[in-house]
Amino acid sequence: MANKITKTYGAGITADTAEPRSLLATVSTPERDRDGEIVDPTGIDFRAYLRNPVLGWAHDFAHPAIGKCTSIGADAQGLHCKFQFAPTPFAEEIYQLYKGGFMRAFSIAFIPLEFDRETKTHRRSELLEISSVAVPSNRDALVTAIGKGLRIGARLQKALGLRDEITIEDSRPSDADLTGLKPSDIEAHLTPERVKESLDKAVRNTVAKVSREVREVIEVQLLVEKAIKAAVKERVELAVAKIRGRVI
Numbered sequence: 001m002a003n004k005i006t007k008t009y010g011a012g013i014t015a016d017t018a019e020p021r022s023l024l025a026t027v028s029t030p031e032r033d034r035d036g037e038i039v040d041p042t043g044i045d046f047r048a049y050l051r052n053p054v055l056g057w058a059h060d061f062a063h064p065a066i067g068k069c070t071s072i073g074a075d076a077q078g079l080h081c082k083f084q085f086a087p088t089p090f091a092e093e094i095y096q097l098y099k100g101g102f103m104r105a106f107s108i109a110f111i112p113l114e115f116d117r118e119t120k121t122h123r124r125s126e127l128l129e130i131s132s133v134a135v136p137s138n139r140d141a142l143v144t145a146i147g148k149g150l151r152i153g154a155r156l157q158k159a160l161g162l163r164d165e166i167t168i169e170d171s172r173p174s175d176a177d178l179t180g181l182k183p184s185d186i187e188a189h190l191t192p193e194r195v196k197e198s199l200d201k202a203v204r205n206t207v208a209k210v211s212r213e214v215r216e217v218i219e220v221q222l223l224v225e226k227a228i229k230a231a232v233k234e235r236v237e238l239a240v241a242k243i244r245g246r247v248i
Contacts, residue, residue: 006059007110027108028106040121046074048128055068057094068084079127
């Protein structure tokens with residue numbers, strides 16, 4: 001079998017309002033890519049892909065699929081798909097980034113079947129998978145949107161390369177994100193509800209941590225008591241055996 005090739009494209013994306021968490025996307029185009037190659041969309045055979053038409057995350061097979069392809073077709077302008085994202089927190093985050101225009105890229109993996117070396121064009125290929133990839137279309141806009149309340153989990157913010165700039169898990173802006181914001185924007189993050197939410201979360205985390213530590217201490221105590229009882233029992237049995245030996 002020929003080697004698998006992956007290509008990433010900035011997709012044209014439209015939200016599908018007819019179905020929840022759905023997008024229409026062009027995941028491959030006949031434009032020359034960074035490798036100087038072209039993938040002819042009309043030559044892509046996606047019959048094998050349709051046997052398991054999942055939308056993956058960054059070609060990571062260890063990660064659960066984040067959605068499924070509900071329709072697919074190709075013409076001279078590209079390979080066009082309709083995706084429905086899974087009802088999971090992580091998939092919902094990805095969907096919202098695409099819907100908001102903060103992510104626009106998809107990546108296809110295929111097996112080359114016919115390659116024109118003169119024009120560097122993959123005339124025929126077999127589609128293996130399609131993945132969402134963490135390539136933000138406008139990084140600065142994404143940082144600003146997160147600072148104003150867009151919620152993204154730690155795994156995704158790390159994939160997007162934003163871990164050093166913002167804290168996203170509780171949607172609170174860092175000092176850097178407050179630059180240029182109006183007082184009203186800052187006040188929006190300091191509402192009683194959000195303060196209470198943050199305090200409740202901190203209390204829950206602290207209680208959980210203390211509970212784990214208490215359980216560990218109790219487990220150690222039980223092990224020590226068990227060891228002491230075993231040692232005492234052994235010494236008593238040994239002493240009794242010696243006394244019986246003398247009496248006999």
